[in-house]
Amino acid sequence: MSPVSEKSPLRRIAAIAGPLMALVFLGIAVWLLDDGLGREGYVQIGSAIRLLPIGTILLAVLVAAVAYAVLILYDVLALAFVGRRLRLSQVVPASLLGYALGNNIGYTLIAGASVRYWVYRSYGFGAGLVAAIATFCSLGFVLGCVWVGGAAFMLWPLPLPGWLPLPWSTTRPLGFALLALLACYVTLAASGKVRVRVRGVQLALPSLQLTLGQLGVATLDLLTMSATLWILLPSPLPFDEFLSMFMLALAAGVVSQVPGGLGVFETVLLMQLRDRLPVSSVVAALVVFRLLYYVLPLALAATWLAVRVLRNGSAGWNASATLTGRTRNLVPQLLALATFAAGTVLLFSGATPTALGRLAMLHRFLPHPLIELSDFLASLVGVVLLLLARGLQRRVDAAYVLVALLLGVGIVMSLAKGLDYEEALVLAGVLIALLAARKRFNRRASIFDTPLSRSWVISIASVLIGSLALWYFAFRQGHYAQQSWWEFALRAEAPRALRATVGAAVVAVAVAVARLLRPMPEVAPLPGPEVIARAGRIAQLAVSTHGYLALRGDKALLFSDDGRAFLMYGRQGRSWIAMGDPVGPRSKGRELLWRFRDLVDRYDGWPVIFEARAFWLPVYRELGLVATPLGEEARVDLRSFSLNGATFKTLRQAHASLPAQGCCFDILPAAAVPALIPELARVSESWLSTKNTREKGFSNASFDAAYLAQFPLAVVRYRGTIVGFANLWCGKGKYELSVDLMRHAADAPPRTMDLLFTELMLWGQRESYQWFNFGMAPLSGFGHDATVWSKVGAFLYRHGEHFYNFQGLRQYKAKFRPSWVPLYLASPGGVALPAIILDVTALMAGGVMGILRK
Structure with a gap:
């Protein structure tokens, strides 16, 4: 049997079905959003944001802070579930970092679990315990959605669209079904005898006391989260009616699989509120809510982590400060996300009008062609940052250098296209954080070989669709609508924004086509005599003897670029299993392992190292892998x-x-x-x-x-x-x-x-x-x-x-x-x-x- 085989056609279809469905949901949301906005345009929405009282915004910030404090209680209950106790100062990083990442990426279970692995493993928790904690936290949120959503749909039912082929016209039957489902679950939990299997792991249901605790925490979570948005809306809307609308929009955002539910959540709420409140006020509240509840916590988490790393240097956090080599691996993840956000800012800025006063002031110092070129280049820099952020996440040194250079260029272009100093400050902040973390990016690899995961593709496509939609909403009315795309004039902002947005989309599509046309890495067959002999010569130069296993010829071999080191592996199911650590000079092993990880990711597999030694564990943690005891040599x-x-x-x-x-x-x-x-x-x-x-x-x-x-x-x-x-x-x-x-x-x-x-x-x-x-x-x-x-x-x-x-x-x-x-x-x-x-x-x-x- 060949150690590695191609994916079946069915698995290939399943692999792309999720991303396509997410993009379909996003496209539908944009179409509905256009209908929901009616005659409201970019200017009206911008005015509504500026008219929001400072006191209202500060109150929303306070409630959002309470909402994130409530999230910590999920982890407190989870620790009680697994029978462990930690200080609150140790629980806070795992919880807040996990939710700050998960809420923005959109896959809270995956992102939150990854952060919890890095933090809780540093406290000596085993992989099974961390998996139980992550599952418990996610289960608590789901139970809360069932409870709060079911109660809201029962008490304050919403009318359902007439085109849905359902025998009922409101959400009340759905609320009854959700509450009945919750009652069954609580009954099973109260029995104390039920065990469930989660992807092969058998777990006991939480006790009745812990289940009630989950419901209480989740209720506070959802109430404070919804209250953050409700405070930003005009006052005539009662909170009880709004809660039903909020839960329906939240469910739609989760089901869509769009990162963070971006666009889908907003559209569902707007469609429900447009007949009750001014559309511009609703959109303004949604924009500010997204900034306060999603973007601000992520920025604070990234800043806090960067400060702790810089303060403690290469030694990291001590036990009391809760940072170890495992949690320092969060730095590349957060900087990659910050770079992605910076690219998004450039693209969205390029798709919207520039303040005319600033544009006129800038024209006194710069000629019009340079302003046009700066606007176009800023959007191109934005889309390239989206693409390079993945390489930054994989610690590629070339991606680090290019991102740093492009952030510098972006700062200059932001000022040269319209004196957009706010945008320049955001880019400068990301650049400073990136320069401070230089040591975290030392992989000598090609940025063109870095695979883009499905979630990354969805995110890039979502930003591009959002950028095009934002251009349309900003310039569809007034004198902008009369301008032709080839018109070049200082006040011809719609054509300038369209050229920049389309140019960025063309670059992204070109990269996507190039990746699609590029052949997949060859699925390695069993090595021939010459390849085996080559591996044998490397094994003879190693002090460790396990490299001689390659001479059996029953494993595929992956060599380093210079041919001085190799890794032997086989495949079973979804697992790509390397037999032992890299063979050859240790200086070559780290990049070889990253290449193995990239290869596995292209085929949507699980990278596994069998019989890994303690010396290599820091590198495996860099790769996002968890070390599980296997035995003793x-x-x-x-x-x-x-x-x-x-x-x-x-x-x-x-x-x-x-x-x-x-x-x-x-x-x-x-x-x-x-x-x-x-x-x-x-x-x-x-x-x-x-x-x-x-x-x-x-x-x-x-x-x-x-x-x-x-x-x-x-x-x-x-x-x-x-x-x-x-x-x-x-x-x-x-x-x-x-x-x-x-x-x-x-x-x-x-x-x-x-x-x-x-x-x-x-x-x-x-x-x-x-x-x-x-x-x-x-x-x-x-x-x-x-x-x-x-x-x-x-x-x-x-x-x-x-x-x-x-x-x-x-x-x-x-x-x-x-x-x-x-x-x-x-x-x-x-x-x-x-x-x-x-x-x-x-x-x-x-x-x-x-x-x-x-």
Whole structure:
């Protein structure tokens, strides 16, 4: 089986269905918004915003602050759910950063969970605990929507459009259904016996007390959130009627999958309010609400994080300040989002009129053609910033340099196109924050190879659609409507804005077409002899020996740009599983891992590193991966190894008695192995038959004549016949000695392998090797903490002997008194972890059915 295969057509269709539906919803929202605005134009809406009383805005800011303070209570309840306690100063960063990102990106569960992983993992929480916390918080919000929405639809029903094919005319039946659903859930929670599965993770429902707490917190959350907008509206509208409208618009925004519900939420509310309140006042309230509840918290969170990083330098936050290497990974994410926002500001500014007073003042110093060019270039800079923000998120150094240069150009263009100093200040703020975080962007990679995720494509397309819609709404009336797009004059702002907006859209479409026409990275087949030999030469130069696994030829290989390092991987299901850390110079490994991440993202997969070592964990955290304990690697220090003492009595007896019975140990050069293949095959078949098992793959050894012929071989002969063998891996500089395939015949004398390993370690000691690597004992060392995965691993370790000899393997290796080094599974973690573990197990077992057989 090829380790990596193409997506099926069905999966390809499913992958693009979500983005297309989001854009369809956004297009419908823009169309309805045009109808809802009626004769109201850009000037009227701008005047309505300026007429909002300062006191009203300050009151809305206060209520929004209370709303975000309420959000912290979700995490407080979640910690009670998982049985952990933290100081409030430790909970606040996880909660507020998570919601500041999630509310703007639009995928609160994903973005909020990612932030919680970075923060809570720094407190020692396991992946299972963090997944439970994130799920609990999201469940609380959903329950609140069902409760508040159901009650509002029942008590203050809204009329439904006549064109909907429904037997009822109001939202009251929907409210009844929602409340009935909530009652069923509360009943199940009260029973205390129900467990649910969330993407393969089994979770107990919260207790009745916690469920009521969730409902209380969510009610406060939704009431304060809606009150923030209601305060900004003209006074005649009662709050109870508005609440029903707000919940309907909120639900529409979530279902649309448009980031932050932008446009959809506003349109649904406007369509309901346009007959009750002045349209310009409603739109002004919606714009200010979006700024206060979404943009302002994000800006404050980004500023707070940047200040903490700068204050603490490379050391980050200490335990009391709650920042570690994990949470410092938020900096590129937030700066990427800030860069995206800066590009949006430039595009939206280019699509709207410039203050005539400023334009006339500017014309005294700059010629008209330069003003035209500045307006056009500012929009082009905006769309390029949208595209480069993804590279910034991936820490690409070239993207960092270009974004910094373009922000500088954008500042100049903002001033040169209309003295837009507010816009220039926003860009300058982003630029200062970017320059302060220079060390976070040190990936030497091509910006053209950075994949755009579906959510990123949706966001860029949404901004472009919004920019075009904003141009239309701004210039559809008055003298603007009479201007032709080719007209060049100082007051011909509609044509100038249209040229800038269309130019930006053309650039975005050109980039999209170029990406579509560019062939996908080749799905790697199994490597040929030349590629395997190339990997073998790199493995020979590494002090670690696991790189020799590439010589089996059953894994795809990804090489660094200079060909000095490689990563071996396979695919099972959605998981792309790298076998171990990068092989080769460590300086090349980081970029190689990022290339692997980019490759996996292009195919919408899960990047997984199997048997990751602690040295690489900071890089895996950069990639957004979570380290889950996997087992322990046994390493014997050959410099101090000895058979003396009571501890090694059994090994000493085997070492003395077996030679007297006719056994002898020998190490054969690789050149001597081909002639012994038939005899080795007999030993291997006898071992498989005795163990009642079959050959496996990936990380597990399997008998292959061509593979064995590439290495020296340690053998034990009994009366001249080979009864046990193991092939040797020899690391560079004699740092590490290890074995891969180990087999013994059924008729071999007892403790034959004891003799083989003892003699091999003594030989390694004589040859001045430092360490003997005995390989991993899976699930070893589990049960020391209260994480879900630790408990599961400890249970499998104790009761999973039918499927794998977990305890026996560790006990056997423990006879040699090794040092135990932890190994990890680096993966996206969370609710995907069970599926990933199943994929890894299936890959090693040769398929899902192979898991059920030994």
